[in-house]
Amino acid sequence: MLVNGPAIPINGDDVHVLSTPVEFYEQLIQNISQAKDRLVITSLYIGNGQLEEKLYREIESFLERGGSATIIVDHGRGLRGEKKSTYARCLKMYKQYHHNLTLGYFYSPLVEQSIVAKRISQLQETLATQHTKIYLADDKLILSGANLESAYFTNRQDRYIQFSNRKLGNFFSILAQIITKHSYLMHSPDEGLNDARKVDFSSFKADVNAHLSNFDGLKESKHDTLFHPSVQAGWADVRNDEHLLESVLSNLTKEDKMYFCSGYFNPPSPLCQAISSTKASVELLSADCRANGFYKAKFPKSGITPAYQLFADDMLEELGSKELNYNEWNRDQWTFHAKGMWFYTSSSCFAASIGSSNFSHRSYLKDLEAGGLISTQNKSLQNALDAERSRIWAHAHERNTSIQKVPNWVKKVAPRLKAFF
Template sequence: MLAIAQLSAKRLRLPRSWSYRLHDAQRIHSITTSRLDPTIRDFASSLAAKQPCFSLPSQSVRVLSEPADFYRSLLNIILRARKRIFLSSLYIGSSENELIDTLDLALSRNPDLHVYLTLDYNRSTRPGPSSPILSLLPLLRQYQDRIHISLFRSPKLKGVMAEMVPPRFNEGWGTWHAKIYGADDEVIISGANLNKSYFTDRQDRYFHFSAQPALTNYCFSFLRTISNFSYRLLPSNTTNGHSLEWLNRDIGPWNFQSKAESALKKLQYSNLSASLCSPELKGASGNDVLLFPVIQAGQFNIREEEQSLSLLFEHLNSQRCIESSNPSMDLTSGYFGLYKPYQDLVLNSSIGCDIIAASPKANGFYGSGGLSGLIPEGYTLLEQRFMRAARAAGRISSTGKSLNNDVRLKEWEKDGWTYHAKGIWLSPSPDTTPVLTLFGSTNLNSRSSHLDTELSFIMMTSSEALRHTLRQEVVGLRHWAVPWKGDERKVRWRTKAIVGLVGGML
């Protein structure tokens, strides 16, 4: 195992004055990672040299399984808040009156409380009477000194194209996609947005962390960093009742890519330094969870998720050769069009991989009008291509009998529900419980990798109880999974043409 100090000094070029701290960090992290399963121990050490790392007890982690549980926990977090509430989502639904009323109640009870909302500009300002932004205006007018609303607009779509592309379609060039719901020292990390379906009948994943000031401070700092490259929503006496102000006078709203890249990398570097050098970790002997935040923002040249997954497979493949281990992976995405480098990682390995994708009926665009109604069919086409590639790579058994190291694809379907869950679980073998999971906003597709701004987390644990909970999470998703039927479905020529034109935007 390479020493954390050696990796850090080589890759990060830390000042010489920190050498004694790096030595201490090596001892700290070796204690922490030594409890992990051998399957991921070396990977954890290597990742800790690249990414911020939070060490915490498994008792502070709750894995929620149902949309209703997520909604109740969200409202309770808001009502418990005393100093700050920070919510990050693609959008807040226009009819979420209870959520808005709960924010109102929390603000009225606590004069020191501030609320920070980070949302996507294009998704939140769709025109019409049901525009999501309109539901926020009464709250903004009443508490404008204590509610701070940032609207992020991707700089990818600019110039004449920005004027030509109509609303709704402009989201194809990138969105703010991070889903973070926190207050004071607790936070929920999810892939769910703040809309009724996500609270009732749209399946996702949800991780609630309590009494974790370092983690919540990180999440809050991440959102405040991106707010410097966003519009601020202000009340006004205009016809639509609001105005949008670009606050950063140093750069314009279309040319901030390099500044955003520097700011986000600085955030990660500062938290990496803190995680390596923090004396608090010295007393972390009772902690049995390591949590690594990874940012994927292709338009800002930040690809931490991509680099982390490449590192994971590198370790798994080398370990399998050396130790003859038999790791098993579960992978899911509601929009399964696996990013080509990720597809190569899966197909070029010999690790068994069970995949769950949304069935066409469980796709959020099923039954939509216009071109968006073709999206489920477009994902069927991407699934067909993946399965052909898996057969060509010898990753699907030709005997008809499934083997442990096969790639298997199933589709999730539950009457009246849609599917939005995404992530990865890794187990030392098919018969053991997961020791690692990736969760957050990423869909693991080309869009998440290149266009949207994502925040996800890699969590590793030695806790038997938490590992069992992660296993139950997988079992719960598998319960509604049936054999993939994509080979039986026909894809129309116009869908193929559209996917060929905009496939990376799906």
């Protein structure tokens, strides 16, 4: 399979697919507890429950041992909750360990340009977020779509893959430094956040592109697996993720098969066109309305779940005559947040994506995303990726639109706000 763009050679035996939210949490805690030198965490936010407090304490133990840590969250989401916010808990930690802890709060230029959103944190999230999920402890890297909140550690289906590779860890560590460069920073426990910074669109794009070009290791051939890193920030014209996946889809054959899932199906036209044009057969999976995290939420969030039902209809219409199967995921007392693509030839899963992107309009155009594509000849890794995909599809069923009625106000509003989902 021809994949365009940078690649980092790795050994398939150094890739471990995590199976459950509990395994993800326990592995994360173990990695931090064993780390000696560096810790990098980027996420939308960190929660405030008992499981999260244990995570914070493990980070503090790492800092006490003299390690260097960087934590980056979204500005609006990180400050929400006042005394129970990510900001408040990290500030407590920063006051004790400010010499070896860097705290960054990414404030999207799209939010900066909105006078109203600047004043209302929840509105900021509708415009754009820092959405990457990078969990690095020394050379152990977990890439995921999961945030650091208790539901993602218990009963919220997501994906999590661990890599033990220094070069790959370095790539995402430097990427985190680039994000930090364009974030509000804590410079002093007494002064709070430095909010004098302004993001330079061209600088961000140049920094990311230069970083990607520095990690092109395709000439190294003594490995059975390649990791193709990708970054997506449509607002800065950084579109590595969409170009990478479009390249893969264009090179699939009639003998190939693609599985594609997202908790929030609302793919933009270029991705729909790539799916409809691919020669491979296609299996789609999204959240049953009951497995959507916004199901039965209060107004106006009550409209989000039925809106995604309409977006799925739009997607299927845009895919046109493409032959495919579309199912929905549901598991009692669970919600669905998994996203990714798996690529098969014959019965072997030879490639899979992993990362933060939901493959939606906002993922491509508004949010900051990171991840990549694993392409492998390692049979054990191929089997592990196939097993991961099978576990997710084990809870699939035929789509049933009668479970939830779409209110008339959603039918009127949703099409106008499609780009924000």
